[in-house]
Amino acid sequence: MNTSTGRKPAKTCYEHIGGKLGQLLLEQFVEKGWIAKDSPADRNYYITDKGQEEFTKLGIDLSQIKAE
Numbered sequence: 001m002n003t004s005t006g007r008k009p010a011k012t013c014y015e016h017i018g019g020k021l022g023q024l025l026l027e028q029f030v031e032k033g034w035i036a037k038d039s040p041a042d043r044n045y046y047i048t049d050k051g052q053e054e055f056t057k058l059g060i061d062l063s064q065i066k067a068e
Contacts, residue, residue, distance in 0.1 A: 011019030029035045034051030037044070047055065047062065055062055 008021075009019055010017065010021045013019075013022075016022070017025060026035075029051065030045075032050075032054070033048055034054050035045040036048050037046070047065075052062060
């Protein structure tokens with residue numbers, strides 16, 4: 001724990017990362033091209049080919065996510 005600045009929250013919402021951390025992760029994943037939308041009006045993102053490679057490098061098992 002970083003005692004000089006205190007703990008920073010990593011909130012969850014329905015077992016998903018929420019709060020500011022979730023927002024920052026989303027922004028970075030979009031900026032890096034790991035997730036994208038077909039259209040800005042779309043509600044949902046999809047994992048790009050680059051994202052599949054990068055998430056796998058992080059040890060994330062994407063086989064647990066059902067295809068739509």
